[in-house]
Structures are given as C-alpha cells and as structure tokens.
Amino acid sequence: MTTFQAGSRGLAAVMVVGLVMGLSMGLASRHAARAETLPAWGVDAGKSRIIFIGRQMGAASKGWFKKFTATIRFDPDKLAESKAEVVVDTASAYTGNSDIDVEMRKDKWFDTAKYPTARFVTTKITAKGENAYEAAGKLTIKGITRDAVLPFKVALSNGGKTAKITGEVTVKRLEFGIGTGEWGATRIVADEVVIQIEVVANKGG
Amino acid sequence: MSLRNTAVSYGAVAKAFHWLTLLMLIGSFTIAYSMVDMRISPRKLELYSWHKWVGATVFLIVILRLAWRLRNPAPPLPDGMSALQRRLAGLSHGLLYTILVVMPLTGWVMSSARNLPLVYLGLIEIPSPFGVDQALGDALKTVHYYLSLALLFFVGTHVLAALQHHFILRDDGLRRMLPWPTRLGASKPDREDITT
Numbered sequence: 210m211t212t213f214q215a216g217s218r219g220l221a222a223v224m225v226v227g228l229v230m231g232l233s234m235g236l237a238s239r240h241a242a243r244a245e246t247l248p249a250w251g252v253d254a255g256k257s258r259i260i261f262i263g264r265q266m267g268a269a270s271k272g273w274f275k276k277f278t279a280t281i282r283f284d285p286d287k288l289a290e291s292k293a294e295v296v297v298d299t300a301s302a303y304t305g306n307s308d309i310d311v312e313m314r315k316d317k318w319f320d321t322a323k324y325p326t327a328r329f330v331t332t333k334i335t336a337k338g339e340n341a342y343e344a345a346g347k348l349t350i351k352g353i354t355r356d357a358v359l360p361f362k363v364a365l366s367n368g369g370k371t372a373k374i375t376g377e378v379t380v381k382r383l384e385f386g387i388g389t390g391e392w393g394a395t396r397i398v399a400d401e402v403v404i405q406i407e408v409v410a411n412k413g414g
Numbered sequence: 415m416s417l418r419n420t421a422v423s424y425g426a427v428a429k430a431f432h433w434l435t436l437l438m439l440i441g442s443f444t445i446a447y448s449m450v451d452m453r454i455s456p457r458k459l460e461l462y463s464w465h466k467w468v469g470a471t472v473f474l475i476v477i478l479r480l481a482w483r484l485r486n487p488a489p490p491l492p493d494g495m496s497a498l499q500r501r502l503a504g505l506s507h508g509l510l511y512t513i514l515v516v517m518p519l520t521g522w523v524m525s526s527a528r529n530l531p532l533v534y535l536g537l538i539e540i541p542s543p544f545g546v547d548q549a550l551g552d553a554l555k556t557v558h559y560y561l562s563l564a565l566l567f568f569v570g571t572h573v574l575a576a577l578q579h580h581f582i583l584r585d586d587g588l589r590r591m592l593p594w595p596t597r598l599g600a601s602k603p604d605r606e607d608i609t610t
Binding site: 309 | 457533
C-alpha cells in the first residue's frame with residue numbers, strides 16, 4: 210500500500226505529516242505573513258490515509274483513522290516557511306474488528322470522549338535528498354505532547370499540481386498513555402506503533 | 415512396536431499422530447472455552463494466540479497423518495462388522511479427518527478477517543489471502559463454532575465405538591491403537607497371539 214517506508218512496527222496511535230504550513234496555532238503567526246505566499250495544498254480525503262500498525266502476540270494489526278484534516282503550506286524551495294498541521298479524529302480509528310474498535314475509544318486507550326483529537330504540527334522541515342524530507346514537530350495524543358520526527362517523500366504529478374506524500378514513523382504508545390493499566394503489558398501488545406501516512410494533496414485545493 | 419502399520423495393528427507413527435491429535439484437541443477446546451466469553455483483555459489476546467497455535471499444529475499433524483496413511487494403509491476393520499457398520503465407520507473417520515482439516519482453516523481465515531492474523535508461535539506470519547473482512551469473520555465464527563460441535567459429536571461417537579469394540583464386541587478395535595504395547599487377539603483364544 211505504501212509506496213515507501215522504512216521501519217519497524219507497533220500498535221495504536223496517531224498522526225502525521227510533514228509538509229508544510231499550519232495556519233492555525235500561534236506558533237505559526239511569526240511566519241504567517243510570508244507563509245501566505247506559499248501554496249496551500251488541499252488533501253484529497255478519498256485517496257489519503259493515516260494508518261497505524263500495532264502488534265499483539267507478534268501479529269501485526271493494521272488500522273487507520275477514517276477522519277482527519279490537514280493544513281498544508283509547502284514549497285520545496287521555501288522549506289523554512291513551509292508547514293503542516295494534521296488533526297486526527299481519534300474516535301475514527303478503525304481496524305475492522307469491532308471489539309478492538311470499541312476498546313480503542315475507552316479511557317485506557319484514546320479516551321476519545323475526553324481527547325477527541327490528536328495532532329501533529331511541524332516546527333521545522335528539512336530536505337533530505339531527492340524528494341525526501343524530514344518534518345520535526347510536536348505530536349499530541351491524549352493531551353500529551355512529544356517531539357516527533359517524520360521522514361517523508363513527496364512525489365509530484367499532474368504538472369506539479371498533485372503531490373503524493375508518504376511517510377512512516379514509529380511511536381511508543383505508552384509515552385502517550387495509550388493502552389494503560391492491564392494493557393501496559395508490552396509482552397502482549399507491543400509498545401511500538403508504526404504510523405504511516407499516504408496523503409494525496411492538490412495545490413490550491 | 416513397528417513404526418509402520420501392520421496387517422493387524424497400527425504402527426508407532428500412526429499411534430503417535432492419533433494420540434497427539436487428541437492431546438492437541440483437549441488443549442484447543444480447553445483454551446477455546448475459557449477465552450471465548452472473556453471481555454477483550456491482554457489475557458484474552460494471549461489465549462487466542464495459543465488457541466491458534468494449537469489449531470495450526472493440529473492442521474500440520476493431520477496433513478502429515480493423512481500423507482502417512484496414504485502410504486501406509488490402516489489395518490482392516492475388526493472381523494464381525496456388518497457392511498453397514500463398515501460404511502458408517504469409514505464415513506465417520508472421513509468426517510473426523512475432514513473436520514480436522516477444515517476447522518483450522520476456518521480459524522485461520524477468521525483470524526485475518528478479524529484483523530488478528532495468525533503468527534505461528536509468535537514467529538511465522540501466515541496471513542490469509544482474504545484479508546480483513548468483518549462479514550467474513552462473523553460468518554466463519556459461526557462455521558467454526560458449529561464445526562466444534564460436530565467435532566465433539568464425532569469424537570464422542572468415535573470413543574463410544576472404540577469402547578463398544580473393546581467391551582462388548584471384545585475385538586481389537588481399541589487395543590490396536592493403544593499407545594502402549596498390547597497383546598492383540600488376547601480375548602479371542604482361537605486367534606493367534608500377535609505381539610505388537
């Protein structure tokens with residue numbers, strides 16, 4: 210499914226992307242004036258996915274968040290001003306196993322009633338060779354914010370108007386209090402969760 | 415005891431397959447009954463994995479067993495059975511083998527359909543080609559359940575038949591599958607004694 214990835218695996222969490230520019234957040238205001246000159250990219254929800262891969266008893270289970278929004282301002286020639294913010298609806302986590310899907314919403318996992326969203330806001334995007342980038346940012350899940358680095362690639366098509374952004378990062382669910390109590394036993398459910406992004410975005414969309 | 419089947423008795427290999435299957439089935443059913451109604455928890459996930467590993471082992475054993483049986487015909491049924499009894503015996507043995515093959519397969523496909531794929535012994539990932547599919551998972555859950563009832567029924571019949579052969583018909587039907595050395599034909603003084 211993913212065109213590119215490099216990494217290990219794990220269970221349950223969140224996030225996303227690295228491209229470009231978050232309009233919201235006070236963080237962004239410093240760049241706001243300049244950033245507005247950067248192209249905005251609209252996410253094609255039908256072709257985009259934020260996937261999580263957890264492991265229990267050695268077996269990988271893949272799921273995805275059915276709902277998320279992304280605000281992307283990106284220009285490969287103006288990385289310093291490029292920014293992205295992705296907000297995920299935690300209650301939209303879906304694995305196709307109703308037992309797991311119900312369990313994930315409970316307080317020991319995402320506690321979706323109290324923490325309906327998880328978010329990733331880039332703080333710095335750097336180039337890493339051909340079409341490869343790295344987005345350093347703040348990842349917030351269940352009210353806990355941690356630094357995270359998401360390596361990603363951008364493949365342009367449609368005359369540069371459509372971008373396919375793919376990336377993968379491994380997070381530790383317990384750092385965010387995901388799967389606490391009895392679920393803290395990483396012998397059964399691994400601490401590591403792989404997050405993969407596959408986002409298709411259109412310039413000016 | 416001969417490794418291969420003889421004209422009057424099962425050999426050591428066939429006996430090992432038979433009794434190993436029984437042990438695995440006892441394990442599998444015990445785990446299944448304790449896990450199935452649990453609320454989701456790490457313990458439940460652990461039990462499910464164990465159940466899958468035991469089930470996959472049953473499948474491996476039955477495949478090896480059938481291959482062995484193909485090259486190693488079972489000893490003829492005891493004398494004195496009617497044609498109907500012989501047909502019923504063949505039918506029930508065939509059904510037992512069929513269930514032992516099909517049931518693990520339904521469990522395997524169901525596991526992947528429910529997004530908890532089989533990783534044999536936590537080491538060897540064996541995803542089913544049908545992938546995640548809630549409707550398929552629900553359907554197979556029902557099939558797996560009814561197969562378990564059918565298996566219990568036919569194992570029960572099998573045990574009763576073995577006991578009938580031993581205690582009522584007083585032939586070697588049971589004795590020739592016993593895991594320890596047995597004197598065959600002991601209850602039929604007119605037959606030549608054959609030691610396994």
